Amino acid sequence: MQIDIIQLLMDNPSLCLFLVIGLGYLLGNVSIGSARLGPMAGVLLAGLVFGHYGFAIPERVKEIGFILFIYSVGLQAGPRFFSVFFKDGFKYAAMAGVTAAAAISVTIGCTYLIDFSPGLSAGLMAGSMTSSPLLAAAQDAVQSGLAQPHSGQSVAQAMGEVSVGYAITYLFGLLGVLTAMRLLPKVMGFDLRAEAAKLAKERRMTDDDEEAGRDNRPMIRAFEVDDQTIVGRRLDELGMSRDLGCVIQHIKREGKLITPDSDTELSMGDRVSVVGPGERLENLEGKIGPGVFDTELLSPPVDSIVVIVTHPDAVGKPIGELHTLARYGCYITRIVRSQIELPISMDVVLEKGDAVRISGLRERLNALVKRMGYEERRVIQTDLLTFALGIVLGLLLGKITLKAGAVALGMGAAGGLLLSGIFIGFLRSIHPTFGRVPPAARWVFMELGMVLFIAGVGLEAGGGIIEALKAVGLPLFLSGAAVTTAAMATGLFFGRYVLKLHPALLFGALAGSMTSTPALSVVTQSVDHPIPALGYAGAYPFANLFMAMGGTLLMYL
Numbered sequence: 017m018q019i020d021i022i023q024l025l026m027d028n029p030s031l032c033l034f035l036v037i038g039l040g041y042l043l044g045n046v047s048i049g050s051a052r053l054g055p056m057a058g059v060l061l062a063g064l065v066f067g068h069y070g071f072a073i074p075e076r077v078k079e080i081g082f083i084l085f086i087y088s089v090g091l092q093a094g095p096r097f098f099s100v101f102f103k104d105g106f107k108y109a110a111m112a113g114v115t116a117a118a119a120i121s122v123t124i125g126c127t128y129l130i131d132f133s134p135g136l137s138a139g140l141m142a143g144s145m146t147s148s149p150l151l152a153a154a155q156d157a158v159q160s161g162l163a164q165p166h167s168g169q170s171v172a173q174a175m176g177e178v179s180v181g182y183a184i185t186y187l188f189g190l191l192g193v194l195t196a197m198r199l200l201p202k203v204m205g206f207d208l209r210a211e212a213a214k215l216a217k218e219r220r221m222t223d224d225d226e227e228a229g230r231d232n233r234p235m236i237r238a239f240e241v242d243d244q245t246i247v248g249r250r251l252d253e254l255g256m257s258r259d260l261g262c263v264i265q266h267i268k269r270e271g272k273l274i275t276p277d278s279d280t281e282l283s284m285g286d287r288v289s290v291v292g293p294g295e296r297l298e299n300l301e302g303k304i305g306p307g308v309f310d311t312e313l314l315s316p317p318v319d320s321i322v323v324i325v326t327h328p329d330a331v332g333k334p335i336g337e338l339h340t341l342a343r344y345g346c347y348i349t350r351i352v353r354s355q356i357e358l359p360i361s362m363d364v365v366l367e368k369g370d371a372v373r374i375s376g377l378r379e380r381l382n383a384l385v386k387r388m389g390y391e392e393r394r395v396i397q398t399d400l401l402t403f404a405l406g407i408v409l410g411l412l413l414g415k416i417t418l419k420a421g422a423v424a425l426g427m428g429a430a431g432g433l434l435l436s437g438i439f440i441g442f443l444r445s446i447h448p449t450f451g452r453v454p455p456a457a458r459w460v461f462m463e464l465g466m467v468l469f470i471a472g473v474g475l476e477a478g479g480g481i482i483e484a485l486k487a488v489g490l491p492l493f494l495s496g497a498a499v500t501t502a503a504m505a506t507g508l509f510f511g512r513y514v515l516k517l518h519p520a521l522l523f524g525a526l527a528g529s530m531t532s533t534p535a536l537s538v539v540t541q542s543v544d545h546p547i548p549a550l551g552y553a554g555a556y557p558f559a560n561l562f563m564a565m566g567g568t569l570l571m572y573l
Contacts, residue, residue: 029073036062036071036471054534056148056470057190063474064183064481072475081468082152086433086564087407088462089149091453092354093557094441095369107515108525108554111507115529116562118506119145119499123570126495132181132488133166135174138570139181140492142563144189144499147531148466149560151473153430153567154178160414160428163571179477180484185496192500193530197523197538200508204519212520212543216359234347234375236265237297238313241286242305252278262292262300263345265377268313278342289313291345291376319378320349325370326389326445336362344384346376355459356536356553359546369445371455392454402440402451410436430564504530517551524548528555531563 025032040059045052053061119141127137138154141147157163158174165174201208241247246254256262267274268287274280282288287310290300301307325331330338340346350373351358351366358364366372371392374381385391414432444451453461484492507529511517517525520543527535528551539548 025071029077032066032071033073033077033468033471036066036475037467040467040471040474052534054190056146056466057186059467059470060183060186060474063471063476064478067475067478068481070479073472075472078469078472078476081465081470081472082156083407083411083429083433084461084465085469086149086152086430086465087410087437088458088465089557089560089564090410090434090437090439091406091441091444091458092437092462093561094438094443095445107517108528108551109558111511111515111517111525112529112555112559113562114510115503115507115526116145116559116566119503120566120569122499122502123495126498127570130488130491130495132492132495133169133174133177134163134571135166135169135177136181136488136492138567139178139183140185140496141499141570142178142567143182143185144496145503145531145563146186146189146193147560147563147567148470149430149434149531150563150567151178151182152469153428153564154571155473156414156428156430157568157571162417162428162568176476176480177484179473180480181492182473183477183481184484184489184492185499188493188497189500190532190534192497193504193527193532193535194538196501196504197527197535198542200504201519201523201542204512206519208519208523208539209543209545211518212545212547215518215520216361216545216547234291234318235294235297236289236291236314236316236318236377237300238287238289238308238310239300239304240306240308241282241284241288243303244284246282246304247284248281250279250281251276254282256290257342260292260296260299261341262290262296263341265289265291265316265345265380266313268310273312287313289316291318316377316379318375319381320373320375321381321385322392323372323374323385324389324392324445325366325372326368327387330366330388331368332365334363334365335360338384338387340374340384344376344380346374346380346384349373349375352455353553354557355455356549356556357546358549358553364550369441397452398454398457399450399452403453406436406440406451407433409439410434428568431568434561434564500530520545520547521551524551525555526551528552529559531556531559 025035037059040062041055042058043053043061044055044058046058047053123137123141123144126132126140132140135154135158139151142151142154155175155178158165158171158178165171169177251264256264264276266289267276267280267282269283287308288304290297290304335348340348348360351360351364352371353367353369372388374384376384410433411429412432413435414429440451444453504526507526508522511522511525523539524536524547527533527539527548536548536552540546
């Protein structure tokens, strides 16, 4: 039996699609120097090769990927979008906006200087900024009729030009930014590692303070008081939470359990349950007394939950002001903002929508949750009704256009989906039971949507990539390099000399403004500290939004 693999792939678009995706992820593991291509670059390259040899998938597949991806971007940004303009986060939104404006300006300049078509122009900026939302918004502007194809082109040709421009400029947009992130700190005279360590010390991200999370999960142990030096002293005088990061949860006295407060005094023979990091608990026998096995004291297990920050008492407040350990006996072990894990410090300011993992006894956790927001329940269901209706709303908003003479102005599907996603995400942050999309599900929607869309773009661009390289390859590539360089330089200047950001935060925010997650990895590895993620998480969601708006704008040229 003979199998014609070429014909098999031609006759089975689904098989072809997932082969492209699989090979793309495999290519994404290839490293160029110390930089890894990444899955999106790999899928794009695989799609270009297959597209060059005539393989294709239905346009609807790419469209569904586009819808899932853009709507998920809005959902991610929603919880913080409105509050950020009234907080310190405004500076990160401003940096993202200025960086996007610089990229758009240089793209327009190159377009008029070299006479690129609007499709190539939008693709040029999308690839230079490695921005999938921009690419999606530009193609949607043509497909929806908001922008007319250039010089008698068909809609398919115009969309193909966007894909080609993106493919030609993407590689420098990726590798150029990674290289710059390694070189710029040295060029500017920054010892980024020392700067990050200094900032971490200032913000108490390295001290064994009472509020900082620990690498090891808290445990519970029981001890019997037999040290005369602590008998008759109040718990706050002992300083266990301050000095050791441990807290006495219960006291068993004469067979009765007591929940202590800071004024409670210890008596000889008391049995106490203590929660704290494992290695700290081992040192308590010499400070309290011998360890004992008491099922009543040890029966309440240490639990771990994720709390979504929404309460006014927590939003905009540093972690230290919550006194999670001293007052509640709970440990913050992880903070995630916009899918980026942040370093833990008493000075980290919580924002609406932050996902905070906290460990402690259940009764203490319940009290703390009431002050912070709501518990992210351990359920796997997604509210697909709200998810689907949110997409419907976004697509309907995209159909709204305003006529200005012969010109039709509107958001298009990209703008409508972004706006709808932001709105639903914001409502979700206020009403915990509304529109639930677990973080893992949101990640799948976003990643799957992006990979379907990029695979379609690569297959679409592959058919014309050789001709485009011959015709405008060099000027397009050089223009892309100019856009990448100008955007980075402008963002860097604005962040450093106008916003006066700390260098460690500056380069994280620059990576976010350039929508480059690999660049964040380069920065965090170079400083050996996660502190640049604070700047990245502030800028990245807004950079995606500004890029999407830029994609629609460029198609009107």
